[in-house]
Amino acid sequence: MSKVTVRIPTALRSFVGGADEIGLEAETVGRVISVLADRHRGLIERVCDAEGRVRPFVNLFVDGKNIKTSGGLDTPLADGAVVSIVPAVAGGR
Amino acid sequence: MSEPSAKDRRLAELRARIPEIEPAEALKLQSAGAALIDVREADEIAQGSPPGALRLGRGFLELRVEEAVPDKNRTVVVTCAGGVRSLFAAESLASLGYRDVRSIRGGFNKWKNGGLPVEVPRTLTAQERERYGRHLLMPEVGEKGQLRLLDARVLLVGAGGLGSPVALYLAAAGVGTIGLIDFDVVDRSNLQRQIVHTDDRVGTPKVESARKTLLGLNPAIKVVAHETRLDSTNVESIFDGYHVVVDGSDNFATRYLVNDACVKLRIPNVHGSIFRFEGQVSVFWPAYAKRRGPCYRCVYPEPPPPELAPSCAEAGVLGVLPGVIGLLEAVETVKVILGIGDPLVGRLLHYDALPARISELTLDADPECRYCREGAVFPGYVDYDVFCSSAGQGP
Ligand SMILES: [Zn+2]
Numbered sequence: 323m324s325k326v327t328v329r330i331p332t333a334l335r336s337f338v339g340g341a342d343e344i345g346l347e348a349e350t351v352g353r354v355i356s357v358l359a360d361r362h363r364g365l366i367e368r369v370c371d372a373e374g375r376v377r378p379f380v381n382l383f384v385d386g387k388n389i390k391t392s393g394g395l396d397t398p399l400a401d402g403a404v405v406s407i408v409p410a411v412a413g414g415r
Numbered sequence: 416m417s418e419p420s421a422k423d424r425r426l427a428e429l430r431a432r433i434p435e436i437e438p439a440e441a442l443k444l445q446s447a448g449a450a451l452i453d454v455r456e457a458d459e460i461a462q463g464s465p466p467g468a469l470r471l472g473r474g475f476l477e478l479r480v481e482e483a484v485p486d487k488n489r490t491v492v493v494t495c496a497g498g499v500r501s502l503f504a505a506e507s508l509a510s511l512g513y514r515d516v517r518s519i520r521g522g523f524n525k526w527k528n529g530g531l532p533v534e535v536p537r538t539l540t541a542q543e544r545e546r547y548g549r550h551l552l553m554p555e556v557g558e559k560g561q562l563r564l565l566d567a568r569v570l571l572v573g574a575g576g577l578g579s580p581v582a583l584y585l586a587a588a589g590v591g592t593i594g595l596i597d598f599d600v601v602d603r604s605n606l607q608r609q610i611v612h613t614d615d616r617v618g619t620p621k622v623e624s625a626r627k628t629l630l631g632l633n634p635a636i637k638v639v640a641h642e643t644r645l646d647s648t649n650v651e652s653i654f655d656g657y658h659v660v661v662d663g664s665d666n667f668a669t670r671y672l673v674n675d676a677c678v679k680l681r682i683p684n685v686h687g688s689i690f691r692f693e694g695q696v697s698v699f700w701p702a703y704a705k706r707r708g709p710c711y712r713c714v715y716p717e718p719p720p721p722e723l724a725p726s727c728a729e730a731g732v733l734g735v736l737p738g739v740i741g742l743l744e745a746v747e748t749v750k751v752i753l754g755i756g757d758p759l760v761g762r763l764l765h766y767d768a769l770p771a772r773i774s775e776l777t778l779d780a781d782p783e784c785r786y787c788r789e790g791a792v793f794p795g796y797v798d799y800d801v802f803c804s805s806a807g808q809g810p
Pocket residue numbers: 709710711712713714781784785786787788
């Protein structure tokens with residue numbers, strides 16, 4: 323299993339006790355999603371739809387690269403990988 | 416009969432050697448590829464000069480001409496005010512090895528009186544040289560770059576948290592025309608971060624308040640106030656003619672309108688957005704010549720529905736944060752205007768203030784994007800519902 327860090331955006335930190343990062347073990351991005359879904363109720367509904375697809379206003383990055391171009395949820399994770407969850411943010415005022 | 420003066424003898428000698436042509440013929444030669452050199456002094460040229468002329472003052476002509484016209488076989492037409500100085504200059508060019516040098520008979524005066532095209536070349540005034548001295552010292556900006564800034568037209572969507580620092584620094588930098596769109600009035604709770612406004616302007620329209628501050632900082636710029644809410648019916652007519660749009664809006668409905676209009680009009684969209692302690696910056700500009708980057712919809716095809724967006728009550732923001740993100744937007748804007756450096760096209764800078772972390776994330780263009788893919792037929796604007804338009808106040 324790869325030890326990875328998941329960066330939680332501000333808007334979703336209330337679901338993880340306020341943490342900005344979570345460490346967990348997962349081989350793929352998809353596995354990260356299911357681990358988070360098991361442990362933190364409410365968070366994953368905001369990232370994925372009922373069919374498990376990443377929502378159109380959220381992007382997932384592995385070490386800064388968008389998973390849309392690197393294999394989607396099957397993107398493999400190496401030891402030490404950083405997975406960033408980045409939702410669209412509208413604020414400006 | 417008195418003896419001709421030395422000057423007259425010399426002129427007669429020059430006229431015998433240098434072909435003199437009429438202004439109209441000079442214009443024809445210039446259109447056909449000849450170099451037109453205006454050798455008058457800077458204060459004369461400031462009153463007008465033939466368009467496209469190389470302006471090499473008589474004093475520096477020999478020093479600079481080879482850089483300006485490296486090809487000695489190129490036809491060179493020289494002009495001055497009345498056609499005398501140009502004869503001396505032409506002879507000098509011939510002696511430097513230029514093979515076909517001609518002089519305009521009657522000079523620029525005859526050119527202008529004959530109704531031929533004239534342009535008033537832009538140069539910095541003494542005041543501008545003083546104000547922008549620190550820019551002029553850098554070769555990446557210089558006089559040419561400063562003139563580009565002065566000629567630039569930048570539209571700021573939102574005169575709020577992000578718009579404030581952007582507006583202040585662009586005005587200071589000498590961006591010549593700054594457009595501001597905002598329909599709101601200054602509220603005291605804005606002043607925790609919206610530093611372009613002041614306490615004594617609470618209750619007055621934001622665009623007017625911002626205009627006062629900006630003109631106080633730099634009275635020479637032009638501030639265009641668009642006191643209106645952006646929607647699908649006005650977005651294109653407002654955006655048209657601006658060179659860069661800076662998105663500092665506060666709701667998804669506006670952000671998608673900004674994106675869609677910028678894609679359609681091929682305007683770079685300098686994007687910044689903030690939430691509490693976190694901000695994002697990028698440049699969405701599919702038409703960028705050096706690299707194919709995404710538009711906002713390639714990255715976020717649709718806005719979240721209200722029930723999945725952060726609740727309005729949560730939408731606080733650290734007052735300093737829009738300063739950080741807005742200034743990154745301002746830097747990108749200046750880079751885009753000057754054409755220097757590597758803009759954030761295809762990259763997103765993500766700033767998280769609490770751990771003090773900046774991450775760079777790669778954004779790719781979606782080849783299937785309905786708005787920016789090659790050959791896309793513009794699908795039209797969408798008026799999404801506006802929610803959370805002002806933090807904590809609802810729409
Ligand atoms: Zn696109």
